[in-house]
Amino acid sequence: MQTRTEIRTATAGLLAGATDAGSRVFRRRMAPIPAPEPPFLLVYAAGEAASGDEGMSAPHFQHDLTLTIEATVNGTDEAAEDALDALCGQVLDRLLTDPSWVRSWSRIVAVNTSSVPAADDDRLVAKVDIVGRFHTVWEPVLGDELASVGLKVDAIDPADPNAAPEGGPDGRIEIGGGVVLPPFG
Structure with missing residues (x-):
């Protein structure tokens, strides 16, 4: 069973050094303080929905996890927009072309890219949301033993x-x- 931590760790590890952000890839929702010099990436699980299978067997769940990679660049001009687009493209190229990363999901459900407001007026921020599906099974722990x-x-x-x-x-x-x-x- 994959965990959110394992997914974030694997994703951040693949992205470190593979994009214009270099080693400035952080497994967290907020940038460290003091904030690193852009470009940098934040990798976090933005949300998760799980639905269970019906039946009398061990609980089976299908999870749809939204993994967010937030990209930040300096500037607000066209060159900054181009740099942000390139960084988002590098993120997708690195993740979606890595067979082991893709195989860690039972299915990639959606990929969405959107702009988000930046905390500073001199930076641009975009989010790449990848919705991936995986399954978990919780085997029951039996308290009584067969005598x-x-x-x-x-x-x-x-x-x-x-x-x-x-x-x-x-x-x-x-x-x-x-x-x-x-x-x-």
Whole structure:
């Protein structure tokens, strides 16, 4: 089972040194203080929705996780817009062309890029949201251990003159026994 932390760590590791942001890739929602010199990337899980499968088995969930990579560049002119577009493209190129990263999801559901307001008037910020799907299963933990097993067999012999007229079990136990199991652990 993947966790949000594992996904963020793997994503940040792939992006470090692979884009114009260089090693300025942070696994967090807020930039460190003092803020690093742009360009830099923030990698975080923005949200997660899980839906369960119905049935009597162990709980199975399908998760849709929104992984956000927030890109920040200096400037507000056309050159800054171009730099921001290039940085977002580098992020997608690095992640979506890495087979192990793509295989870590059961499916990539959506990729969305949007502009967001910057905290400073002299910077541009964009978000790349990747919605990926993965599955989890929680196996139940059984508190009681199995201590013994009993077995009784009512065999059907078609040639038995005492068999029930409809040919089913006659209620006589032909084989029976039990086994006491050793303590678990």
